[in-house]
Amino acid sequence: MRILTAAQTRQADQATIQEENSSSAALMERAATALTEWILARLSPPEADPTLVFCGPGNNGGDGLVVARQLHQAGFTVQVFALPAEGYSPDFDANRQRLPAGLALQTLSAAALPVIAPDALVVDALFGTGLSRPLTGLAAAVVQHLNQAPARVVAVDMPSGLLADASQPAASPVVRARHTVSFELPKLAFLLPQNAAYVGRWHTVPIGLSRQFLAEVETNMYFTDTALLAGRLPARDQFGHKGTYGHALLLAGSRGKIGAAVLAAQACLRSGVGLLTVRTPAVGYDILQTSAPEAMALTDPAPDFLSELPELTPYSAVGMGPGIDKAEETKHVLEQLLRHAKVPLVLDADALNLLGANPELLQLLPADTILTPHPKEFERLAGPARDDYHRLELLREFCRLHRCYTVLKGAHTCLGTPAGELYFNSTGNPGMATGGSGDVLTGILTALRAQHLPALDAALLGIYAHGRAGDLAARHTGQAGLIAGDLTRFIGPALQELTTPDTF
Numbered sequence: 044m045r046i047l048t049a050a051q052t053r054q055a056d057q058a059t060i061q062e063e064n065s066s067s068a069a070l071m072e073r074a075a076t077a078l079t080e081w082i083l084a085r086l087s088p089p090e091a092d093p094t095l096v097f098c099g100p101g102n103n104g105g106d107g108l109v110v111a112r113q114l115h116q117a118g119f120t121v122q123v124f125a126l127p128a129e130g131y132s133p134d135f136d137a138n139r140q141r142l143p144a145g146l147a148l149q150t151l152s153a154a155a156l157p158v159i160a161p162d163a164l165v166v167d168a169l170f171g172t173g174l175s176r177p178l179t180g181l182a183a184a185v186v187q188h189l190n191q192a193p194a195r196v197v198a199v200d201m202p203s204g205l206l207a208d209a210s211q212p213a214a215s216p217v218v219r220a221r222h223t224v225s226f227e228l229p230k231l232a233f234l235l236p237q238n239a240a241y242v243g244r245w246h247t248v249p250i251g252l253s254r255q256f257l258a259e260v261e262t263n264m265y266f267t268d269t270a271l272l273a274g275r276l277p278a279r280d281q282f283g284h285k286g287t288y289g290h291a292l293l294l295a296g297s298r299g300k301i302g303a304a305v306l307a308a309q310a311c312l313r314s315g316v317g318l319l320t321v322r323t324p325a326v327g328y329d330i331l332q333t334s335a336p337e338a339m340a341l342t343d344p345a346p347d348f349l350s351e352l353p354e355l356t357p358y359s360a361v362g363m364g365p366g367i368d369k370a371e372e373t374k375h376v377l378e379q380l381l382r383h384a385k386v387p388l389v390l391d392a393d394a395l396n397l398l399g400a401n402p403e404l405l406q407l408l409p410a411d412t413i414l415t416p417h418p419k420e421f422e423r424l425a426g427p428a429r430d431d432y433h434r435l436e437l438l439r440e441f442c443r444l445h446r447c448y449t450v451l452k453g454a455h456t457c458l459g460t461p462a463g464e465l466y467f468n469s470t471g472n473p474g475m476a477t478g479g480s481g482d483v484l485t486g487i488l489t490a491l492r493a494q495h496l497p498a499l500d501a502a503l504l505g506i507y508a509h510g511r512a513g514d515l516a517a518r519h520t521g522q523a524g525l526i527a528g529d530l531t532r533f534i535g536p537a538l539q540e541l542t543t544p545d546t547f
């Protein structure tokens with residue numbers, strides 16, 4: 044699905060209203076009702092006693108008024124408060140009129156902010172996508188008051204004070220929500236680690252925005268879901284043989300890190316590749332042959348690190364990096380690979396650190412190479428970022444400049460493309476924050492590239508399947524108990540889910 048800016052979200056509202064020939068008040072009623080239903084599905088009146096709804100002067104506040112009315116009607120003990128303002132939005136005013144007699148709107152004042160009991164439910168409807176500047180004065184004081192309260196906070200659409208598309212100044216207050224319930228689509232702000240403490244757990248509720256608008260709006264940001272992946276992974280050919288599915292080469296491992304080569308190899312084998320050869324230093328031979336017997340071992344003459352690039356003719360894709368270390372000889376192997384490879388490349392770990400330390404090598408990067416840095420490795424490649432938004436700008440720029448696909452790994456791994464698009468992944472869990480998870484991703488991506496999938500499809504499918512394998516594995520191991528080797532067992536089921544079914 045697409046990720047929209049705040050301005051595009053407003054356009055989506057307008058398009059929906061026009062298409063349905065309805066009104067903004069009707070859309071507000073629908074959006075707020077979806078949010079009320081989200082709460083009702085989780086809490087009964089005694090579990091949210093009292094419920095305090097804090098409203099701002101715009102349509103976010105209007106949503107709050109609707110939620111307050113509906114929860115009151117559902118038997119919740121509701122108190123509803125509004126920030127004083129010179130003017131309120133028309134839909135706010137309309138919904139103020141609709142508050143039932145037993146539910147008076149109280150105006151907030153700095154001198155007497157309401158007491159918030161520990162088991163209260165707080166609905167934060169102060170500001171949403173219309174926030175245009177940092178909060179000051181009473182609005183800031185109310186946010187600080189909410190943040191000091193021990194209560195559970197549900198933010199409507201956005202935690203108040205957070206900008207939808209950019210960083211806010213460090214000192215400006217933002218609500219720290221336990222849950223943020225947003226309408227239809229996730230916002231960019233939810234996907235960035237720097238906002239996690241404000242957003243809490245985020246959810247989207249459908250509100251029936253115009254399908255046509257959402258399908259056609261121009262954007263370069265996407266949230267990768269199964270709909271976006273449909274049709275990208277073909278079913279296996281009935282008469283396919285191992286030659287059909289490519290021959291991958293992995294250049295991986297050094298003394299003490301042969302495990303990284305094993306993990307990448309196992310992942311590559313589980314991702315449908317026809318044949319796999321693994322080049323490790325000599326120290327890896329027995330280990331690899333024992334732990335990944337399906338792979339062919341092609342040992343380097345050097346005992347402890349990679350020192351020579353093998354003949355590349357047999358291979359349809361090459362992955363380099365897991366566990367390789369940064370020896371001068373290994374740098375030479377990387378340089379030779381970049382100069383001579385005529386097949387797709389996937390670069391990870393110390394292959395990236397070698398690129399970062401020797402930027403002249405970046406000029407040799409073949410187009411459509413996939414790079415898989417975590418944020419620290421990315422910093423070595425592209426320089427330090429001021430914040431998560433700036434890092435995305437650097438990512439776009441880096442991919443454009445080097446005509447590569449860069450997988451910036453994290454909780455919502457972000458794939459940057461040479462065309463300037465950003466794709467945020469939707470699968471995976473914190474159980475995957477464990478050594479070797481990245482090596483598994485390299486194996487998957489190398490396998491998909493070896494099977495002749497285009498770089499974009501391979502990257503999108505591989506990143507999603509890697510996270511999905513983590514989610515499937517965690518059902519058995521729990522998150523804390525998950526280790527990278529567990530991921531490999533579930534790559535097959537994850538890819539199967541994504542495979543285009545044979546239709547009649």
Ligand SMILES: NC(=O)C1=CN([C@@H]2O[C@H](COP(=O)(O)OP(=O)(O)OC[C@H]3O[C@@H](n4cnc5c(N)ncnc54)[C@H](OP(=O)(O)O)[C@@H]3O)[C@@H](O)[C@H]2O)[C@@H](O)CC1
Nearest residue numbers: 071100101102103170171172173174175176177178200226
């Ligand atoms: N499709 C959807 O998603 C739907 C969205 N809907 C809802 O609409 C919400 C967006 O509503 P919105 O545009 O009225 O903006 P909102 O966030 O209420 O704030 C604007 C008000 O705040 C004020 N203001 C701004 N910054 C300020 C500051 N720092 N300090 C003080 N004041 C400040 C600003 O004043 P101004 O900047 O004009 O001076 C204006 O009065 C959206 O988040 C969602 O909840 C649903 O109802 C329907 C479907």
Ligand SMILES: Nc1ncnc2c1ncn2[C@@H]1O[C@H](COP(=O)(O)OP(=O)(O)O)[C@@H](O)[C@H]1O
Nearest residue numbers: 452453454471472473475476478479480481482
């Ligand atoms: N909190 C998380 N949620 C989802 N995925 C995660 C999370 N933490 C880590 N991962 C994934 O695990 C992998 C870790 O890779 P990396 O940091 O390179 O590990 P290693 O170098 O140990 O193999 C990445 O693909 C990343 O997206």
Ligand SMILES: [K+]
Nearest residue numbers: 167170199201
């Ligand atoms: K809000």
